[in-house]
Amino acid sequence: MKKSFCAGLMLIVCMFIYSCGSEPNQIDLDANRDVVRDFHRIWSDGKVMELEKIISPDFVCHFINEIEWRGIDGAKHSITSHRKIFPDWKEEIVDMVSEGDKVVTRYRSTGTQLGAFEGLDATGIKVTIYETSIYRIADGKIVEQWGFPDALSLKNQLTKK
Template sequence: MATTAEENKRIVRRIREEIEEQGNLDAIDEIFAEDVVVHTPMGEFSGREAIKEMYESDREGFADSTETIHDIVAEGDTVAIRLTERGTHEGEFMGIEPTGKEFEIQTTAFFRLEDGKIAEWWMQPDTLGLVQQLGLDPEDLSAAVQADGD
């Protein structure tokens, strides 16, 4: 089932509208392919359950997190977005105790869709900006990533 560029943009927008704003993790099963692969600066993971765990962890660490999409462009089976993420580090995140500090970072992401579902996701948040704004030592984040992967 081939989808148009506009349909693909609508599918990607559902991430923000249904999962992030409404907290509807069940929508992950509708939006993402079963064997979806996610590429992040801190590693790669796959599958819908891993995405659900990522959102649960994000919600625990940054309950007030919001995203504003500035640009969304689609061509063929690929969608690109540019957005601003904001929030407050009020809960444990990747083993790092809450700092109570606010952050605002820019993120870009690319999605590849197959049969109306997201099959691959590349995300590139401003991780260094996040670490600096939260007052963390980059080594703390590196250690947390290594511990999370064990």
């Protein structure tokens, strides 16, 4: 009787200890949201050297208009190029949803076109568009992004007379 009581008690203690420990594959939704917030901040401030902290070397970005770039250098180039055209580019997160390894943001992007963009010379027009992006996070870094900018609204604002 004493042996089975001790065995039962040990089993309960082991179950308690195991249930208190964190699972190695447990996803930290707050950390995932923070890394995505940092990515939007870098688009807004242009500090591309900080990308290495939040982007995986295997990063792939897919945009709806068939634009794609890869890796940290691809992200640096994309952000730097875009900010040459829209030097005051800002991204403000409006909505954020996360589940599992995915984070989705809907955000308002603003900027003044001071460089050539898609065949249009600099207009000096300040634009506002809404975008949605889906991010996949692994090991605390963004590994994939699917971007859906409102390209039609952007083009309409830049070509209005």
